[in-house]
Amino acid sequence: MTATEARHVVIVGGGFAGLGCAQQLAGHDDVRITLIDRNNYHQFQPLLYQVATSQLAPSDIAHSLRSVFADQKNVDVKLAEISEVDPEARTVTSTDGERWDADVIVLAAGSQPNFFGTPGASESSFPLYSLDNATELRSRILGILEQADRDPKLIERGALNFVIVGGGPTGVEVAGAIADMISVTVPATYEDLDASAAQIHLVDHGDALLKPFSDKAHAYVAKVLEEKGVQIHLGTGVKEVGTGHALLSNGTSIPTRCVIWGGGIQAAAVAADGGLAQGSGGRIDVEGDLTLAGHAGVYVVGDIANIPEEGGGALPQLGSVALQSGHWAANNILADFKGKSRKPFVYHDKGIMAMIGRGAAIAEVGERHHEIHGQLAHMAWLGVHASLMTGTKAKIEAFVDWAWDGFSKTGGPHVLDRGDAAQIDWDEDVVVSQSAQS
Numbered sequence: 001m002t003a004t005e006a007r008h009v010v011i012v013g014g015g016f017a018g019l020g021c022a023q024q025l026a027g028h029d030d031v032r033i034t035l036i037d038r039n040n041y042h043q044f045q046p047l048l049y050q051v052a053t054s055q056l057a058p059s060d061i062a063h064s065l066r067s068v069f070a071d072q073k074n075v076d077v078k079l080a081e082i083s084e085v086d087p088e089a090r091t092v093t094s095t096d097g098e099r100w101d102a103d104v105i106v107l108a109a110g111s112q113p114n115f116f117g118t119p120g121a122s123e124s125s126f127p128l129y130s131l132d133n134a135t136e137l138r139s140r141i142l143g144i145l146e147q148a149d150r151d152p153k154l155i156e157r158g159a160l161n162f163v164i165v166g167g168g169p170t171g172v173e174v175a176g177a178i179a180d181m182i183s184v185t186v187p188a189t190y191e192d193l194d195a196s197a198a199q200i201h202l203v204d205h206g207d208a209l210l211k212p213f214s215d216k217a218h219a220y221v222a223k224v225l226e227e228k229g230v231q232i233h234l235g236t237g238v239k240e241v242g243t244g245h246a247l248l249s250n251g252t253s254i255p256t257r258c259v260i261w262g263g264g265i266q267a268a269a270v271a272a273d274g275g276l277a278q279g280s281g282g283r284i285d286v287e288g289d290l291t292l293a294g295h296a297g298v299y300v301v302g303d304i305a306n307i308p309e310e311g312g313g314a315l316p317q318l319g320s321v322a323l324q325s326g327h328w329a330a331n332n333i334l335a336d337f338k339g340k341s342r343k344p345f346v347y348h349d350k351g352i353m354a355m356i357g358r359g360a361a362i363a364e365v366g367e368r369h370h371e372i373h374g375q376l377a378h379m380a381w382l383g384v385h386a387s388l389m390t391g392t393k394a395k396i397e398a399f400v401d402w403a404w405d406g407f408s409k410t411g412g413p414h415v416l417d418r419g420d421a422a423q424i425d426w427d428e429d430v431v432v433s434q435s436a437q438s
């Protein structure tokens with residue numbers, strides 16, 4: 001079969017879902033795949049916090065999409081931002097006006113942060129959802145340390161106060177990692193800085209950290225973080241974020257130059273901009289077989305989709321759901337091309353896990369969510385995350401960096417490479433009001 005006869009599948013997004021789908025289809029010469037992403041790399045979101053806290057290098061968690069498919073001649077990678085999806089015509093169009101015609105579209109554009117209209121949050125906080133976010137945050141943290149090292153008076157003005165919004169995996173993991181940085185790396189590398197003056201605040205509306213885990217796990221996580229010096233504020237929201245403070249719902253104002261946003265996600269912008277009907281979280285509701293209702297040639301997978309869960313509701317936004325739904329969509333596409341029937345998606349829940357800092361992790365493994373914590377969970381976490389990484393080189397480099405970070409006090413790559421994010425006007429404290437935002 002020639003390339004012109006081959007069916008054309010256009011995939012938007014090279015995250016876990018899009019990459020999984022493309023890899024599954026790539027072995028079939030009768031399918032031509034165009035994989036479009038606004039970045040030229042696949043990024044491994046679960047490890048962004050390790051880049052932000054200088055444990056891993058960006059190249060450990062980002063992999064060029066072209067090199068992933070270098071040996072697959074039926075996969076064409078394109079760098080473009082898609083702004084329109086037409087399910088009737090089966091076309092996708094980029095912000096610069098290029099249009100791709102497809103036999104099948106797979107929309108796998110993921111999520112973006114949700115600031116829930118919190119005044120100042122989108123302007124002044126540091127979200128952690130992309131590699132770009134992670135390198136910005138790393139430079140902000142290092143910039144603060146450098147400036148406070150030269151001028152200790154800045155500590156009285158909140159220089160070493162870190163406020164983390166959201167007690168889910170992102171918030172918990174980043175809180176634990178910053179606490180380790182402050183207690184181990186900073187004293188070893190910034191000799192003039194009083195690291196003991198640092199404050200780490202973790203704020204969440206709910207009544208427990210890592211809510212989807214068991215009550216026993218909630219107590220373990222809180223204990224580990226408190227032992228590391230993290231101040232936990234449960235039942236508390238963040239009302240506004242200024243350039244120099246975070247205002248909590250209980251009226252407390254914390255002077256800070258580093259508010260980290262792990263407060264929630266919503267569907268990627270293309271879900272709204274693309275003109276598709278949106279369900280809860282702005283995500284796109286799909287049928288059990290992962291197609292858009294009434295459009296057998298359009299699949300929506302991963303974080304951007306509301307994938308129905310057995311027993312009602314939608315599956316959570318997880319890497320494993322994204323990867324499995326990407327594979328499943330590919331199998332349904334191949335079945336369709338052969339005139340066979342599509343199958344409803346079945347998710348195999350292998351458990352959930354989170355790292356809470358050096359040597360401390362929590363995991364609920366298998367469909368029955370058997371709970372383990374401590375070193376054993378830490379090892380399980382390392383193994384699972386390394387196995388999900390794309391490319392042997394990335395795995396080896398990550399293990400070298402983890403080992404280095406674990407055994408040395410100076411830690412991993414402390415590179416301040418985003419001067420813009422590190423720049424702070426210490427006399428300024430601006431908050432953008434809610435009315436100005438809307």
Ligand SMILES: Cc1cc2nc3c(=O)[nH]c(=O)nc-3n(C[C@H](O)[C@H](O)[C@H](O)COP(=O)(O)OP(=O)(O)OC[C@H]3O[C@@H](n4cnc5c(N)ncnc54)[C@H](O)[C@@H]3O)c2cc1C
Nearest residue numbers: 013015016017038045046082109110302303317318319322
């Ligand atoms: C900080 C953090 C930690 C996490 N930790 C875990 C964890 O420990 N375990 C776990 O299972 N899950 C974790 N998750 C969730 C997991 O990373 C996501 O569920 C998963 O990445 C979703 O995969 P996806 O392919 O749907 O989307 P993504 O991985 O977000 O990929 C979407 C891709 O689409 C591209 N894109 C978006 N819009 C456009 C557009 N308009 N045009 C072109 N390209 C576009 C993006 O550049 C991106 O490459 C974490 C998420 C975050 C943010």
